[in-house]
Each structure stands twice: as structure tokens, then as C-alpha cells.
Amino acid sequence: MSVKLRVNGQAHELEVDPETPLLWVLRDHLGLSGTKYGCGVAQCGACTVHVDGAPRRACVAPIGSLAGRQVTTIEGASGPHAEAVRATWEGLDVPQCGYCQAGQVMSAIALLERVPTPSDQDIDHAMSGNICRCATYVRIRRAIHSAAASIGGQAGQAEASEAEEER
Amino acid sequence: MPVTMQRRAFLAGLAAGGSFVLGLTLGADADAASPSLTKVRGGDATPSLFIGITAAGTIELTCHRSEMGQQIWNAIAQILAEELAADWDRIEIIQAEGHPRYGDQNTDGSRSVRNNFHRLRVAGAAMRLMLIRAAAKQWKVGAKGCRAELGEVIHDASGRRLGYGELAAGAAEQPIPSLKQSEAALVPRDQWRYIGAPVPSLTVPKIVRGQGTFGVDVRVPGMLYAVVARPPQVLGRLRSCDDAASKQIPGVVASVELPVLEPPVRFKPLGGVAIVARDTWAAIRGRAALELEWEPGENADYNSKAYAELLFEQVREPGEVRRKRGDVDAALAGAATRITAEYYVPHLAHSVMEPPAATARWSESGDAVECWAAVQSPQSARSAVAASCGLPEDKVTIHVTWLGGGFGRKAKPDFVVEAALVARAVGAPVKLMWTREDELQHGYYHTVSAQRLEGGLDQQGRCVAFLHRTVFPPIGSTFTAGASKPAWGELRLGASDTPFDVPNLQLESGEVPAKVRIGWLRSVANIYHAFAVQSFAAELAAAAGRDQKDYLLELIGPPRTIDPNTEGAEYDNYGSPMSDYPIDAGRLAHVVELAADMAGWGRTLPAGHGLGIAAHRSFVSYVATVIEVAVDDQGTLAIPGVWSVMDAGTVVNVNHAASQLEGGTLFGLSNALYGEITAKDGAIEQDNFPRWRVMRMPEAPRHMEVKIVASNAPPGGVGEPPTPPAAPALANAIFAATGQRIRRLPVFDTSRRDRLAVAGSRHEGDEG
Structure with a gap:
């Protein structure tokens, strides 16, 4: 049976079992290998993509449920939040092995799009589904704050630290 | 930073790029009286093994070690680029295939830089000399008046310059310089441009764009x-x-x-x-x-619960003596105070994010x-x-x-x-x-261990007897069926090299059979040995009524070097010579002092908080870690702060070494808090996250400070040494906060989730 969806702005029509998780369609059928397999059960976040702008674990998203939806992967992530996250990730050399980082970056972009100046608690909440065995968490947190500041300017940063002090 | 992986090309064949690559051949020595570059410390340093220069001036550096997040691409490139006087923006990394011509490629044991630093420097310097000579020949001037800088050879007297690309063909015709000449040409430390600098990662720009091939x-x-x-x-x-x-x-x-x-x-x-x-x-x-x-x-009779009992039975029996100083039995018998403790560390899985x-x-x-x-x-x-x-x-x-x-x-x-x-x-x-289930259920597991420590204190609370007994199925069982005796190579990881200044000291090992494939996991036996030794150091301090940190420094003793080979151990020092890399009590004490200072050791803490410290030498580097925990009246544990200091000698990239110190410490903490692989009837019970649990963002410390000690000592390991002190520092902090001694890891097994027992014992077998 054929399934239609848009990935990174491009329309695709695929002949696959509609139960096939998006992850394997991206990786095996579309050659978009930036989205990673880590657990297959939505526990590690390595496969995080955006579906209509919201973070989603591709390993448990049946392709049949995504007809007509907009899928964005690490390869196609764009806009000011994506660029800010990439820049701070590079500036701090956040990744080590990098395998989980596509998922980390996609979760971080989604967080910043929703919450422009996230608190530490916001970060805990938004990023808790993304496991990093290299344990780059300290730099991820720092990079998210830094990306927020770079988008929002100094005002945003001040708000964030005030919010932090209030707790 | 145009680093291109050859992986895109290699699928179509390596030659597909069509660029001219300078390939040096292994020629006769220019100076027959001096040794060739094949006899350099660390192995063959012939430039052709590592360096190619295209006619366009691209420097193709071969990385013969595997990139797994330790940023070895950067390290190898920074070392070679330094000596080659290369322009960093013209460097491309070629990942080497597996071949004996590169020498040892086994990327473990935290030795990529340690064992290759000198030979890569020599290779770069030799190539630089050849480029300079090629330019001098072309200009018909003396080579002494020429120098190399940022990918060009410059003749200062005339101001003439030639790029490496233009010189590549001529350089290839130059004889390879001798070892003596090449070593004499090494860039002096005070002129290093790339070595030691926080040069940005070559892989990260690709990673954040979903590029790169795993x-x-x-x-x-x-x-x-x-x-x-x-x-x-x-x-x-x-x-x-x-x-x-x-x-x-x-x-x-x-x-x-x-x-x-x-x-x-x-x-x-x-x-x-x-x-x-x-x-x-x-x-x-x-x-x-x-x-x-x-x-x-x-192996269907393998049940972790019963096997733990076997380990504890074994560890209570005298074992084979593997290191002996003085008379530990007599000293224990005559001690004013005697302390005994038993520790247990379960199997762990690597849980690499990419199975x-x-x-x-x-x-x-x-x-x-x-x-x-x-x-x-x-x-x-x-x-x-x-x-x-x-x-x-x-x-x-x-x-x-x-x-x-x-x-x-x-x-x-x-x-x-x-x-x-x-x-x-x-x-x-x-x-x-491999799926995650495969990775967790069919691994080469970190071994399971029990250890018993006995200490004797004199009237003044000084440690006069230190007995350490360790029992675990050895890695050797993976290679020799039925092997059950711990190898010297495992004991040297934190047991036979305990650097304590005590008059009577003994190490014993016992034997137990392996029932799963036993492998090595980041820092290997140092994980359980450091956990026991550094926890016990704090237990001795408590028994003596002393501060943990002060007592640890007293155990480490005055600055001196220690050689376990003089006390009956066979100690190979991680394959590095003791002359260059002695066990140096002074360096260990130094990181303890630095970490304590950074953490504000001795400051007044809020109620329910506690500080723990641990220090350990492994892979010829020295790390000390202080952890602050906060335990509320429900037994909920939080880790508000972690401070770690590493002395790894000469460090090639200080920012990436700091990354390893952060990540390696948290890797150790994750395992200590949650890591446990168990077998039932020979099959592994943990099948995926979260039954196998690792640290996540909310559990990571909010505050973490690390420091890399500036040192001129030869380069030591970086990837593994951060891990061992984490678990004992955590256990010591929990004791400081609650009076509860964690002797059995993980702190939170799957049945207890995130609660510490606020009072009373939480595990069977805790009583030492």
C-alpha cells in the first residue's frame, strides 16, 4: 500500500507496510541516516524528529499515521532556533561520539521554539527522554541556555537567570 | 574546516577522488649511521603512513585510531599539523582501514595519544624537513635559510614562498631524514600552536547536521x-x-x-x-x-543472586597473595582498631548508543x-x-x-x-x-566482583595494615575456556598499584568461573577496585575520627614513586615505562588538593548534604573527584555538584580532555547509581531501557566543574581515568550526608528506584 508524506519539504510516495515505523522509512528507504536507532521503544530519543513542528520518536511512529504530515529531520532542520542550537553545539563542542546528538538537537530546537528562555527545570523536562551514554548533559544544558540567549539577546538571558534565582 | 570522510568515496573505491597524493616510499636512511623512522618510540613514523599532500595543497592526514567521541581525529591532526606547520583549514582526515602497517590500532586502553604522540611528531617533522629541502632545492638556496609556516615554505632573505601543494612532488623525491635529524627538528613546546590548544572539533559540525557515517x-x-x-x-x-x-x-x-x-x-x-x-x-x-x-x-545454572553468594564465600577465604609488603596478618592482629568491609559491583553493559x-x-x-x-x-x-x-x-x-x-x-x-x-x-x-535488546542481552559484560578489605589502625588512628582481596571472573575466560584466575593485567587496574603509604599491605585474589562473556568496559577493573579501595579509605577515616580528605592524603603519603614489582606484583604500568610514567604519589596528592579546593572542601553544608572525595591513578593519569549529594527526609538523592581534576600530563586538546573528564565522571556515576546486569538461568534479564537504566538529563548534576592540570609530563590516558573515582566519591558523599555506607552497587537497584533507605540497612550483605 502506498503512503504519502513530506519529509524536509519534499513529497514522497512510498510502497511500504503502513505499520513500518517512520525511523526505518527515513533510514532504509529515503537514505536519511541522520535520524538514529537507539532502542526501538521510545525510551532513548535518538530518533527524535519533528512532525508538524512537534518532537516525535520516529521509532514508534507508524508511517501509516503520518499521511499528509510534515516531517523534519536533523538534515532538514532550519530556522533561527535550529541555527542557534547548531552554533552553540559547535561553539561548546557539545557532542562526543555524536550518535544521540541528532535527537538531542531536535529536542532542543523544539524546546526553544516553545519556550524561548527555558529554565533548568524546563530543560530537565524537555530533554529527559534523550539519553546520552557519553553523558554530555552538562554541556547540553549550557548550550541550550546559550542558544536561548543568542536568540533572545541579553534580555532573555537575564530573565532566565532571574527565574533560576527565584526557585 | 573541510574534513571529508573517505567513507563517501570508499564505497566507490578509494581512488575515485582522482587527486594526486604524495606517497612516500620507505626508502633507505639518508643517514645510515642513525636509526630509521621505522624504529621510533611508539613505532613506525614514516611520513607516508600518515601524511599525504595533494597538488592542490590539501593535507591528508591518516587517523589510524577509531573515532568514538574522544576526538582522536583532532588529537592526531593537531599533533601532525603542529610538526608539519600545516594550515589547519587545509587538513582532511582519512580514516585508516585495518592494516598492520599502521602498528597497533586497537583503540582502547586510553593510549592513542600516549603511544603515538612521539612517532606522529617525528613523522610531521620529517615531512616538514622534506618540504623545506624541496623548496631550497628549487630556489637553489640553503635549507637553513628556509622555514615552514601554515602550509608554506618561506625564504626570509628573498621573501619567496611556496605552498605545500606546489612542493609536494619535489618533497616526495627527497630522502627521508634520519631519526636524529627529525627529532632535532621537533617544534619546541613554547612554540606549539596546535598541541594543547582547544582547537574546535572536526566531527561536531557534521554531527549537528546529521552528516558523517556511523x-x-x-x-x-x-x-x-x-x-x-x-x-x-x-x-x-x-x-x-x-x-x-x-x-x-x-x-x-x-x-x-x-x-x-x-x-x-x-x-x-x-x-x-x-x-x-x-x-x-x-x-x-x-x-x-x-x-x-x-x-x-x-551456563544455564547462572543466577546472579546465587553467584553473588559464591563471590562473597570466596572473598572470605584467604586467596593467592599477589602483592606483599610487611606482615599484614601480624599487623592486623596487633592493631588497636580493626575494620572490615565487603563490596560488590555487578555486571555492567556498555550500552553504546549505537548498537x-x-x-x-x-x-x-x-x-x-x-x-x-x-x-x-x-x-x-x-x-x-x-x-x-x-x-x-x-x-x-x-x-x-x-x-x-x-x-x-x-x-x-x-x-x-x-x-x-x-x-x-x-x-x-x-x-x-544489533537491536538494543541484542546489545544488552548478548554483550561482553563488565565482570561481577566481590572484594573484602581489612584495615588495622594504631592508637593514633594511623593505618598500619591494609589487606585487599578481590574475586571476579576474569576477562581471560573469554580467550581461554575455563580461565578463572585474575590476570596481572586486571590486578594492575587499581589493586596491585594501590599507592598507600602503609607499612603492611597485601593483595590477594580468588578464583570463580565465568558464566557469560566477560569483556572490558571503560576503565575496566579500575571501576570496582577504585570503588572498594577509595570507599575503604573513607571508612578508615571515619573509624579514626578523621576528615576523609586529610586521611586520604595521609594514606597516599609523602611525594615519592612506588613500584609494585618490588613487592611481588607483576606490574606493567599500562604498557608504559615506569621511568617515564612512575606511580607518583605527589601527583595523586596534588589532584586531591586541587579538587578539594575547587569544591570548597570543609565549607558549611545545608542539612542533608554531604561531600565525598575519591582519587585514583589509572592509565598513567591522575584524577580526583568531589561529589556533593543532597538527601531529603524521603531518601531522595540529588547531586547538586561535581568537581573533578585530572592530571594527564601533556594534553593535546584541553577542551576535549575536559569533555572526557565530564563525560567519564558521569559515566561512572550513571553506572554507580543505576547500572546492573543480572542473569537468570543463564539469560540476561535486562532487555532495554529503562530496565537497564542510565543517567538522564534531570539526574545529571546542575553544577559541574572540571580542571585539567597544566603539566609537562609525557601524555597519559584521558578517556578512561575520569571514570573510577566517581563511584567511591558518590558513596563517600552519601555516607557523609546520611551515615549510610553504600557497599553494594548500584545505589538504586531496579526495585528501589530513587529512594535511599533513610535509616537501617538497605541491602543484604552490607554488613562488613
């Missing part, structure tokens, strides 16, 4: 996908297999029975049945539909195989594939991809052998994936 990402035309159903028990075997339902699943192409595993297990596949399909999902579904019956075999994966493609004639794999040890992958496929090694090519984590797992290439066997059986290229 083992799971390799694509070969016509490739099929495979997953394997393996026997639940090691040395179990297939009794029957019905694949009828599997073959009904659309996309499933074939099932392939793998050979039965015969001991010793080594890097051979575990056996079972592979399902080959047109995509990964079909393969996974096909495997789930198999009807399988297994013969459980000799093992390999792709194999056979030649048309079927007499050669090409593999792409995330391997730490491409040479052993080559040997293992050759042995299992009945091929000479030169018919096996191993291309190394990026590794989505290594931690020791990917030094065991059983998965590459599986891919080669399955690809041969189906007559098509095959990518063989």
Missing part, C-alpha cells in the same frame, strides 16, 4: 538487512527453528543459521539464526516470528570480503573475519566508520564476523544490526 549508516548498492536471534545462554545452541511464519512477512528474504559457538568464545558469533530482509523493520519482524527452541547448555553494526560485501569470486564497521580494533576484526570465514587476512578489508560510542564493546568484533558469514550465505551485501 556503522549503522553504511549503504552499499543491493544491500540487504539482517538481525540475529541468538541463544539466550552463552554456549547454548539451536535445537529447532521454524521460519515458516517469518517468511510470510513481506520483505523477508532468507533465514541463515550461524555456526554453533565452541569455546573459547573469543570474538566468534554466539550462533543462532539470522533473518535477512529488504529493510531493518522487516528483519526485526521476521525475527520475532521465528519459532525457536534452544539447548541451554552449561553494534557491520556491513559486509563479498567479491564476485567469493574469495574476499570487504566490511564496514564501527570497530575499535579493525585489525582484530580482520583476523576474526579471516578465521571464521577461512580466508587469509589479506582477503579481508575492514573500513572503519565513526563509532556511536565504544567503551570497549566495539573492540570485540563478533558482529563483523556475523555480517560476513550472513552476507556470504545469501550472496548479497548485508548490513547486520
Whole structure:
């Protein structure tokens, strides 16, 4: 049976079992290998993509449920939040092995799009589904704050630290 | 920073780029009286092994070690670029395939920089001399008036300049300088531009754009996908297999029975049945539909609970003496105070975020195989594939991809052998994936251990007797069936090298059989040895009524060097000479002082908070860690702060060393808090996250400070030394906060989740 969806702005029509998780369609059928397999059960976040702008674990998203939806992967992530996250990730050399980082970056972009100046608690909440065995968490947190500041300017940063002090 | 992976090209053949690469041949020595570059400390430093310069001036540096997040691409490039006087923006990394010509490629043991620093510097300096001589020849001037800078040779007197690209052909005709000349030309430390600098990562810009090729990402035309159903028990075997339902699943192409595993297990596949399909999902579904019956075999009696009792029984019996100073029995008998404690550390899984994966493609004639794999040890992958496929090694090519984590797992290439066997059986290229369940249930586990420590204090509370007994199934069992005796190579990881200044000291080991494949995991036996030794140091301090940190410094004693070889141990110092890398009590004490200062040791803490400290030398580097915990009246644990200091001698990239110190410390904390692999009837019980639990963002410390000590000492290990002090620092902090002594890891087993017992004992066997 054929399934239609848009990935990174491009329309695709695929002949696959509609139960096939998006992850394997991206990786095996579309050659978009930036989205990673880590657990297959939505526990590690390595496969995080955006579906209509919201973070989603591709390993448990049946392709049949995504007809007509907009899928964005690490390869196609764009806009000011994506660029800010990439820049701070590079500036701090956040990744080590990098395998989980596509998922980390996609979760971080989604967080910043929703919450422009996230608190530490916001970060805990938004990023808790993304496991990093290299344990780059300290730099991820720092990079998210830094990306927020770079988008929002100094005002945003001040708000964030005030919010932090209030707790 | 145009680093291009050859991986895109290598699928089409390495020569596809068509660029002219300067290839030096191993020539006769220019100066026959001095040794050649093949005899350099660390191995062959012939520039042709590592350096190519294209006519366009691109510097192609070969990285013969595997990139798994330790930023070895940067380290190798920074060392070579330094001596080559290269322009960083013109450097490209070529990932070496597995081949003996590179010398040792096994990327473990925290030794890539330690063992290659000098030879890479010599290679770079030799190449620089050749470029300078080529320019001098072209200009018909003396080489002494020429110098190299940022990819050019400059003749200062005339102001003439030539780029390396223009000089490449001429340089290739120059004889290779002698070792003496090359070493004399090394860039002096005070002029280093790249070594030591926080040069940005070569891999990160690709990673954040979803580029770069990990083992799971390799694509070969016509490739099929495979997953394997393996026997639940090691040395179990297939009794029957019905694949009828599997073959009904659309996309499933074939099932392939793998050979039965015969001991010793080594890097051979575990056996079972592979399902080959047109995509990964079909393969996974096909495997789930198999009807399988297994013969459980000799390891079906493995139950972690009962085995722990066996370990504790063994550790209470006198063991074989492996290091002896003074008379520990007499000193214990005469001590004013005697303290005994027993510690237990369970099996751990590597839990690399990228599970093992390999792709194999056979030649048309079927007499050669090409593999792409995330391997730490491409040479052993080559040997293992050759042995299992009945091929000479030169018919096996191993291309190394990026590794989505290594931690020791990917030094065991059983998965590459599986891919080669399955690809041969189906007559098509095959990518063989391990799922997370496979990775957790069929690993080479960090061993399980029990240790007993006995200490004797005199009237003043000074430690006068220190007995350490360690029992664990050894790694040797993976290579020799039935091996049960800990090797010197395991004892030297934090047991035979305990640097304490006590008059009577003894190390003993016991023997127990292995029931799963035992492997090495980041920092290996240092994990459990440092946990016991550094926890016990704090227990002695408590018994003596002293401050942990002060007492630890007293145990470490005055600045001096220690050689366990003089006390009956066979101690090989991580393969590095004791002359260059002594066990230096002064350096260990120094990191303790620095970490304590950074953490504000001795400050007043809020109620329920506690500080713990631990220090450990491993892989010839020194790390001290202080951890602050906060435990509320519900027993909920938080880690508000972590402070770590590492003295790794000369460090090539201070920012990336700091990353390793952060990540390695938290890796140790994650294992200590949650890590536990258990067996029931020989099968592993943890099948995926969260039953196997690792640290997540909310559990990571909000505040973490690290420091890399500035040092002129030769480079030590960086990737592993941060891990060992984490667990004992945590346990010591919990004791400081609650009075509760954690002697059995993990702190939170799966039944207790995030609560510490606020009062009373929480584990059987805690009583020491």
C-alpha cells in the first residue's frame, strides 16, 4: 500500500507496510541516516524528529499515521532556533561520539521554539527522554541556555537567570 | 574546516577522488649511521603512513585510531599539523582501514595519544624537513635559510614562498631524514600552536547536521538487512527453528543459521539464526516470528543472586597473595582498631548508543570480503573475519566508520564476523544490526566482583595494615575456556598499584568461573577496585575520627614513586615505562588538593548534604573527584555538584580532555547509581531501557566543574581515568550526608528506584 508524506519539504510516495515505523522509512528507504536507532521503544530519543513542528520518536511512529504530515529531520532542520542550537553545539563542542546528538538537537530546537528562555527545570523536562551514554548533559544544558540567549539577546538571558534565582 | 570522510568515496573505491597524493616510499636512511623512522618510540613514523599532500595543497592526514567521541581525529591532526606547520583549514582526515602497517590500532586502553604522540611528531617533522629541502632545492638556496609556516615554505632573505601543494612532488623525491635529524627538528613546546590548544572539533559540525557515517549508516548498492536471534545462554545452541511464519512477512528474504559457538568464545558469533530482509523493520519482524527452541547448555545454572553468594564465600577465604609488603596478618592482629568491609559491583553493559553494526560485501569470486564497521580494533576484526570465514587476512578489508560510542564493546568484533558469514550465505551485501535488546542481552559484560578489605589502625588512628582481596571472573575466560584466575593485567587496574603509604599491605585474589562473556568496559577493573579501595579509605577515616580528605592524603603519603614489582606484583604500568610514567604519589596528592579546593572542601553544608572525595591513578593519569549529594527526609538523592581534576600530563586538546573528564565522571556515576546486569538461568534479564537504566538529563548534576592540570609530563590516558573515582566519591558523599555506607552497587537497584533507605540497612550483605 502506498503512503504519502513530506519529509524536509519534499513529497514522497512510498510502497511500504503502513505499520513500518517512520525511523526505518527515513533510514532504509529515503537514505536519511541522520535520524538514529537507539532502542526501538521510545525510551532513548535518538530518533527524535519533528512532525508538524512537534518532537516525535520516529521509532514508534507508524508511517501509516503520518499521511499528509510534515516531517523534519536533523538534515532538514532550519530556522533561527535550529541555527542557534547548531552554533552553540559547535561553539561548546557539545557532542562526543555524536550518535544521540541528532535527537538531542531536535529536542532542543523544539524546546526553544516553545519556550524561548527555558529554565533548568524546563530543560530537565524537555530533554529527559534523550539519553546520552557519553553523558554530555552538562554541556547540553549550557548550550541550550546559550542558544536561548543568542536568540533572545541579553534580555532573555537575564530573565532566565532571574527565574533560576527565584526557585 | 573541510574534513571529508573517505567513507563517501570508499564505497566507490578509494581512488575515485582522482587527486594526486604524495606517497612516500620507505626508502633507505639518508643517514645510515642513525636509526630509521621505522624504529621510533611508539613505532613506525614514516611520513607516508600518515601524511599525504595533494597538488592542490590539501593535507591528508591518516587517523589510524577509531573515532568514538574522544576526538582522536583532532588529537592526531593537531599533533601532525603542529610538526608539519600545516594550515589547519587545509587538513582532511582519512580514516585508516585495518592494516598492520599502521602498528597497533586497537583503540582502547586510553593510549592513542600516549603511544603515538612521539612517532606522529617525528613523522610531521620529517615531512616538514622534506618540504623545506624541496623548496631550497628549487630556489637553489640553503635549507637553513628556509622555514615552514601554515602550509608554506618561506625564504626570509628573498621573501619567496611556496605552498605545500606546489612542493609536494619535489618533497616526495627527497630522502627521508634520519631519526636524529627529525627529532632535532621537533617544534619546541613554547612554540606549539596546535598541541594543547582547544582547537574546535572536526566531527561536531557534521554531527549537528546529521552528516558523517556511523556503522549503522553504511549503504552499499543491493544491500540487504539482517538481525540475529541468538541463544539466550552463552554456549547454548539451536535445537529447532521454524521460519515458516517469518517468511510470510513481506520483505523477508532468507533465514541463515550461524555456526554453533565452541569455546573459547573469543570474538566468534554466539550462533543462532539470522533473518535477512529488504529493510531493518522487516528483519526485526521476521525475527520475532521465528519459532525457536534452544539447548541451554552449561551456563544455564547462572543466577546472579546465587553467584553473588559464591563471590562473597570466596572473598572470605584467604586467596593467592599477589602483592606483599610487611606482615599484614601480624599487623592486623596487633592493631588497636580493626575494620572490615565487603563490596560488590555487578555486571555492567556498555550500552553504546549505537548498537553494534557491520556491513559486509563479498567479491564476485567469493574469495574476499570487504566490511564496514564501527570497530575499535579493525585489525582484530580482520583476523576474526579471516578465521571464521577461512580466508587469509589479506582477503579481508575492514573500513572503519565513526563509532556511536565504544567503551570497549566495539573492540570485540563478533558482529563483523556475523555480517560476513550472513552476507556470504545469501550472496548479497548485508548490513547486520544489533537491536538494543541484542546489545544488552548478548554483550561482553563488565565482570561481577566481590572484594573484602581489612584495615588495622594504631592508637593514633594511623593505618598500619591494609589487606585487599578481590574475586571476579576474569576477562581471560573469554580467550581461554575455563580461565578463572585474575590476570596481572586486571590486578594492575587499581589493586596491585594501590599507592598507600602503609607499612603492611597485601593483595590477594580468588578464583570463580565465568558464566557469560566477560569483556572490558571503560576503565575496566579500575571501576570496582577504585570503588572498594577509595570507599575503604573513607571508612578508615571515619573509624579514626578523621576528615576523609586529610586521611586520604595521609594514606597516599609523602611525594615519592612506588613500584609494585618490588613487592611481588607483576606490574606493567599500562604498557608504559615506569621511568617515564612512575606511580607518583605527589601527583595523586596534588589532584586531591586541587579538587578539594575547587569544591570548597570543609565549607558549611545545608542539612542533608554531604561531600565525598575519591582519587585514583589509572592509565598513567591522575584524577580526583568531589561529589556533593543532597538527601531529603524521603531518601531522595540529588547531586547538586561535581568537581573533578585530572592530571594527564601533556594534553593535546584541553577542551576535549575536559569533555572526557565530564563525560567519564558521569559515566561512572550513571553506572554507580543505576547500572546492573543480572542473569537468570543463564539469560540476561535486562532487555532495554529503562530496565537497564542510565543517567538522564534531570539526574545529571546542575553544577559541574572540571580542571585539567597544566603539566609537562609525557601524555597519559584521558578517556578512561575520569571514570573510577566517581563511584567511591558518590558513596563517600552519601555516607557523609546520611551515615549510610553504600557497599553494594548500584545505589538504586531496579526495585528501589530513587529512594535511599533513610535509616537501617538497605541491602543484604552490607554488613562488613
